[in-house]
Amino acid sequence: MPDATETMQEEITRIAARPEVRSANAWLRAQEPQIAAWQLELARIAAPPFGEGPRGEWLRDRFFELGLQDVRTDDAGNVLGQFPGVGDRHIAVSAHIDTVFPAGTPLNIRQQGSRLYGPGVSDNGAGVAALLAVAAAIRAANIPHSLPILFIGNVGEEGEGDLRGMRHIFSAGGKDSILYSVVLDGAGSDTIVAEALGSRRFEVIVRGPGGHSWSDFGAPNPILVLARAIQGFAQTPVSAAPKTTFNVGVIRGGTSVNSIPESASMRVDIRSTSMGEMERLEAALRLALDRGMEEETRAVEKRTPTQRRPCGLSSEIVPIGNRPAGELAPNAHILQVIRAVDAHLGNAAQIHRASTDANVPLSLGREAIALGGGGAGGGAHTLQEWFDCIGRELGLRRVLLTTLALAGVG
Numbered sequence: 001m002p003d004a005t006e007t008m009q010e011e012i013t014r015i016a017a018r019p020e021v022r023s024a025n026a027w028l029r030a031q032e033p034q035i036a037a038w039q040l041e042l043a044r045i046a047a048p049p050f051g052e053g054p055r056g057e058w059l060r061d062r063f064f065e066l067g068l069q070d071v072r073t074d075d076a077g078n079v080l081g082q083f084p085g086v087g088d089r090h091i092a093v094s095a096h097i098d099t100v101f102p103a104g105t106p107l108n109i110r111q112q113g114s115r116l117y118g119p120g121v122s123d124n125g126a127g128v129a130a131l132l133a134v135a136a137a138i139r140a141a142n143i144p145h146s147l148p149i150l151f152i153g154n155v156g157e158e159g160e161g162d163l164r165g166m167r168h169i170f171s172a173g174g175k176d177s178i179l180y181s182v183v184l185d186g187a188g189s190d191t192i193v194a195e196a197l198g199s200r201r202f203e204v205i206v207r208g209p210g211g212h213s214w215s216d217f218g219a220p221n222p223i224l225v226l227a228r229a230i231q232g233f234a235q236t237p238v239s240a241a242p243k244t245t246f247n248v249g250v251i252r253g254g255t256s257v258n259s260i261p262e263s264a265s266m267r268v269d270i271r272s273t274s275m276g277e278m279e280r281l282e283a284a285l286r287l288a289l290d291r292g293m294e295e296e297t298r299a300v301e302k303r304t305p306t307q308r309r310p311c312g313l314s315s316e317i318v319p320i321g322n323r324p325a326g327e328l329a330p331n332a333h334i335l336q337v338i339r340a341v342d343a344h345l346g347n348a349a350q351i352h353r354a355s356t357d358a359n360v361p362l363s364l365g366r367e368a369i370a371l372g373g374g375g376a377g378g379g380a381h382t383l384q385e386w387f388d389c390i391g392r393e394l395g396l397r398r399v400l401l402t403t404l405a406l407a408g409v410g
């Protein structure tokens with residue numbers, strides 16, 4: 001009996017050999033100028049976090065043009081459309097439409113030869129262009145597929161967006177109706193993101209009565225509380241596997257060298273692929289802050305009566321980011337599919353751990369991967385961002401075959 005890997009490889013070979021799939025590949029090759037034109041057009045529409053509306057409208061128009069059905073914009077601003085199939089469980093192919101660039105960023109989007117330049121042209125111009133290209137190729141070649149394929153341009157992947165677009169989709173019924181998710185993010189064909197790097201971010205704020213450094217000496221000092229808390233928190237052991245990290249990235253507080261500060265704050269970042277490890281570190285942070293408060297209060301109480309001041313310390317921990325963690329089981333179906341697709345295409349790809357829209361389904365125990373939209377890119381999150389169209393076809397064929405294998409063909 002052939003093993004599962006062999007069977008999967010044969011299935012990919014069978015799908016790739018179908019005349020409709022060959023014709024879709026020819027479409028992808030011939031239409032590169034159209035794909036690049038979409039990419040330039042969308043990158044010219046600003047899409048800052050929480051300001052994705054105009055780009056979403058542009059995408060909705062493209063979805064209509066491509067003949068997607070049930071085209072709609074949901075309450076979060078995600079744009080959805082589908083090619084219907086059998087049953088009510090879907091394959092989702094998604095690309096985030098937001099960028100990291102704030103409103104007003106000069107978008108000097110331009111093309112020189114095979115290269116496209118400008119903020120967001122690759123992250124996620126490459127992903128959205130791949131989303132459109134794959135939908136257009138399926139439509140142009142009229143490929144029959146079993147499960148419905150849901151195309152999504154989602155909001156809120158970057159920074160303070162905190163994955164809100166995908167969270168909305170997976171809280172509003174997507175958890176049950178989406179069987180597999182393929183997330184298209186950035187350029188390239190050489191990675192498979194199968195591990196969702198989670199993060200929790202906090203602003204820790206300590207407040208006190210403040211005062212004059214000389215005449216109010218003895219009053220509790222919020223900066224000293226933070227120093228004590230950091231000292232305690234930094235002792236927390238972290239595991240190497242699953243890899244877990246922490247960082248105190250920003251510290252603020254005080255008004256002048258001769259004032260006891262009225263407040264001090266710090267920003268803390270905790271990351272892991274394990275939800276459990278992130279929870280453990282969050283608990284350690286809370287404990288370290290409580291101890292820092294207690295120690296500073298005790299230090300104040302120990303001062304001589306003439307130095308003693310009412311304590312009046314308070315603290316809070318405000319969450320400023322929360323991305324869930326998760327990873328695929330090594331024998332996950334979606335991993336078998338992408339590995340067989342890569343073998344078929346002679347493409348060498350590595351499993352990566354990253355924070356993408358795939359975090360949401362992965363944290364819910366659903367099968368999901370994130371792939372690049374082909375070609376090459378660099379300078380992500382800078383004004384010097386670029387994308388090179390050379391080699392895009394391989395990436396698009398990879399996404400197409402993966403999507404079709406997940407949906408079932410014939």
Ligand SMILES: [Zn+2]
Pocket residue numbers: 096123124157185186
């Ligand atoms: Zn991205």
